[in-house]
Amino acid sequence: MMMAVAPILLPLATALLCALAQAAPRLQRSISLCGAVALLVCAIALLGQVLQRGIVTMAAGNWPLPFGIEIAADRLGSALVLVAAVMLVVVLVWQYSDADTAPASPFLHPLLHGLVAGAVAAFLAADLFNLYVWFEVALICSLGLLAQGGALRQLDAALKYFVLNLFGTLLLLTAVALLYATTGQLNFKALGAAVAGGGSPLLLPMVGMLILAFLIKAAAFPFYAWLPASYHTLPGPVLALFSALLSKIGICALIRTMTSIFYPAPELLFELLGWIALLSMLSGVLGAAYHWDMRRILAFHSISQVGYMLLAVALASRAGDAAAIFFALHHSLVKAGLILAAALIFRQAGHYDLRRIGGLYAARPGLAIAFLLLALSLVGIPPLSGFWGKYLIVTESILQGHYLWAGMALFVGALTFYSMIKIWLQAFWKPHPDPNWSPPATPRLFPAYAGLGALVLTALWIGLFPEQLLVFVTDAATTLHGGAP
Amino acid sequence: MIWPVALAMGVVIAAGMYLAFSRELLRCLIGLAMLGSGINLLLFSAGRFGSSAPPIIRDMETVLSGSANALPQALVLTAIVISFALLCFSLVLAVRLLQSSGSDDVLQLRSAEPPATDPVKPALEDEP
Numbered sequence: 371m372m373m374a375v376a377p378i379l380l381p382l383a384t385a386l387l388c389a390l391a392q393a394a395p396r397l398q399r400s401i402s403l404c405g406a407v408a409l410l411v412c413a414i415a416l417l418g419q420v421l422q423r424g425i426v427t428m429a430a431g432n433w434p435l436p437f438g439i440e441i442a443a444d445r446l447g448s449a450l451v452l453v454a455a456v457m458l459v460v461v462l463v464w465q466y467s468d469a470d471t472a473p474a475s476p477f478l479h480p481l482l483h484g485l486v487a488g489a490v491a492a493f494l495a496a497d498l499f500n501l502y503v504w505f506e507v508a509l510i511c512s513l514g515l516l517a518q519g520g521a522l523r524q525l526d527a528a529l530k531y532f533v534l535n536l537f538g539t540l541l542l543l544t545a546v547a548l549l550y551a552t553t554g555q556l557n558f559k560a561l562g563a564a565v566a567g568g569g570s571p572l573l574l575p576m577v578g579m580l581i582l583a584f585l586i587k588a589a590a591f592p593f594y595a596w597l598p599a600s601y602h603t604l605p606g607p608v609l610a611l612f613s614a615l616l617s618k619i620g621i622c623a624l625i626r627t628m629t630s631i632f633y634p635a636p637e638l639l640f641e642l643l644g645w646i647a648l649l650s651m652l653s654g655v656l657g658a659a660y661h662w663d664m665r666r667i668l669a670f671h672s673i674s675q676v677g678y679m680l681l682a683v684a685l686a687s688r689a690g691d692a693a694a695i696f697f698a699l700h701h702s703l704v705k706a707g708l709i710l711a712a713a714l715i716f717r718q719a720g721h722y723d724l725r726r727i728g729g730l731y732a733a734r735p736g737l738a739i740a741f742l743l744l745a746l747s748l749v750g751i752p753p754l755s756g757f758w759g760k761y762l763i764v765t766e767s768i769l770q771g772h773y774l775w776a777g778m779a780l781f782v783g784a785l786t787f788y789s790m791i792k793i794w795l796q797a798f799w800k801p802h803p804d805p806n807w808s809p810p811a812t813p814r815l816f817p818a819y820a821g822l823g824a825l826v827l828t829a830l831w832i833g834l835f836p837e838q839l840l841v842f843v844t845d846a847a848t849t850l851h852g853g854a855p
Numbered sequence: 856m857i858w859p860v861a862l863a864m865g866v867v868i869a870a871g872m873y874l875a876f877s878r879e880l881l882r883c884l885i886g887l888a889m890l891g892s893g894i895n896l897l898l899f900s901a902g903r904f905g906s907s908a909p910p911i912i913r914d915m916e917t918v919l920s921g922s923a924n925a926l927p928q929a930l931v932l933t934a935i936v937i938s939f940a941l942l943c944f945s946l947v948l949a950v951r952l953l954q955s956s957g958s959d960d961v962l963q964l965r966s967a968e969p970p971a972t973d974p975v976k977p978a979l980e981d982e983p
Contacts, residue, residue, distance in 0.1 A: 499933075503933060510944065523982075524967075529949075529952060530967070536891075540887075540890055540891060540894050543894050543895075546898070546930075550926075551900075551902075661977055716983060720983070725979055
């Protein structure tokens with residue numbers, strides 16, 4: 371089926387066209403946006419197909435499985451593809467406003483599309499080695515985006531990102547080699563069948579290694595150092611795309627591994643994952659409470675939110691996996707929206723550090739309300755989207771008797787509230803430290819506000835009418851466990 | 856054949872790990888490249904070493920027997936290409952870092968995360 375590979379081929383082709391149009395920045399920008407809109411249409415069509423017919427697959431060269439390299443779009447994968455496409459469109463629409471103050475670079479658009487191609491293909495891959503290849507495509511494009519600024523702090527960030535992520539990919543490659551040597555399979559379904567048959571004691575360390583690699587990619591405790599070391603050096607819109615996509619690649623692969631490939635995974639792995647999740651939630655939110663730079667605060671919150679998703683996976687039930695998928699979708703949109711709002715605050719107030727800004731509420735009340743809505747959604751205040759994610763996780767933990775986990779999830783929510791309100795009070799409520807400051811009369815911010823508004827409305831919509839999405843994620847979890855929705 | 860390869864793999868991975876933990880920038884990157892090569896050897900040997908006959912089904916036969924496993928060879932080629940590209944990128948990055956920071960000690964590279972001056976608050980940067 372062509373449908374399953376179209377969302378991978380489109381951004382790759384657009385990246386190529388953008389690279390060819392380097393000399394003409396305006397043309398390049400238009401090609402880039404057209405490609406992104408086409409990807410969005412494709413993603414919607416793919417999701418429609420998946421909703422109608424279950425899993426849409428494509429085996430390269432029509433080889434029979436498990437010999438052909440398979441691309442399989444299930445509900446989890448195609449929903450994440452749609453989120454990636456939406457975020458790409460929002461970020462590219464931002465390029466039509468004056469909100470992004472980073473100097474224009476001819477490499478921005480090809481690299482953005484390359485990153486999205488890598489992420490989308492990793493969401494859809496149904497083959498372990500293919501997954502590794504797409505991880506690497508996303509890695510090299512994100513490295514390019516980090517280093518393209520060329521300032522010392524960006525190069526420094528790129529180095530740390532590179533070294534720590536490379537350990538992750540090497541670990542992944544080791545696990546792939548060992549699993550192939552033991553089972554002789556790479557396709558997810560065939561691997562699952564091979565493992566279910568015997569289950570040699572050697573498999574546990576290999577699966578552990580695979581999960582470790584995905585945890586490094588997802589920025590879980592204690593492997594998250596690459597994320598706060600690099601994210602804050604990126605320009606706002608690129609940072610929004612990073613935080614929406616990169617950790618989700620790891621989470622998506624982890625959910626697949628723990629549900630459809632190695633199921634039932636040993637109890638020990640789930641127990642360990644639960645503690646890693648708790649420590650990620652706590653260390654992320656404490657890091658956010660310490661920092662005063664908006665980008666750093668939001669980067670640390672990503673670690674904490676990844677902890678919630680891991681906690682949901684560690685519950686090892688269908689409801690837990692549904693909660694993890696819901697949380698991943700909600701987090702991609704809301705966190706990206708918060709970062710875009712922070713970029714707009716930076717554009718108007720002149721700095722990302724909260725100690726140098728203030729007084730924006732009087733000047734930009736609309737932005738203040740948009741930020742507050744997104745922040746409360748991240749915290750999980752009803753009736754916003756984050757509430758349902760946390761509600762699902764907490765009720766499932768209590769049902770399973772993990773009272774400590776449930777209590778921790780609520781406690782971390784309170785700390786999240788503290789640091790979100792810190793941003794809001796410092797940026798909007800407090801008077802500006804410079805009494806002569808007035809917001810710049812920027813000529814064109816409409817596209818930026820439109821993109822942000824779309825994300826705020828989506829968060830509100832999910833919060834007010836969650837039924838459809840709740841049914842969708844439950845079906846997605848059922849499909850992952852091998853059932854028919 | 857498998858024992859010499861396993862020994863070589865162990866030596867390369869140990870040396871790569873030792874270098875990767877170095878504070879010197881170039882040693883660290885070369886160590887990572889060696890680590891990658893060691894793991895490529897592991898990937899290559901995942902198909903076992905036996906016959907070296909090409910995997911071609913001859914006339915009048917329907918089953919492939921007694922040939923080399925071609926799949927790990929394809930996998931390792933892909934992995935080699937990827938690790939080569941990453942090595943090139945990392946060396947260029949290292950050269951740029953050495954030029955602009957003037958130090959090859961990774962502990963001196965603090966410009967992305969400047970050390971705090973206040974006991975309870977992070978450093979206040981001028982540059983946004």
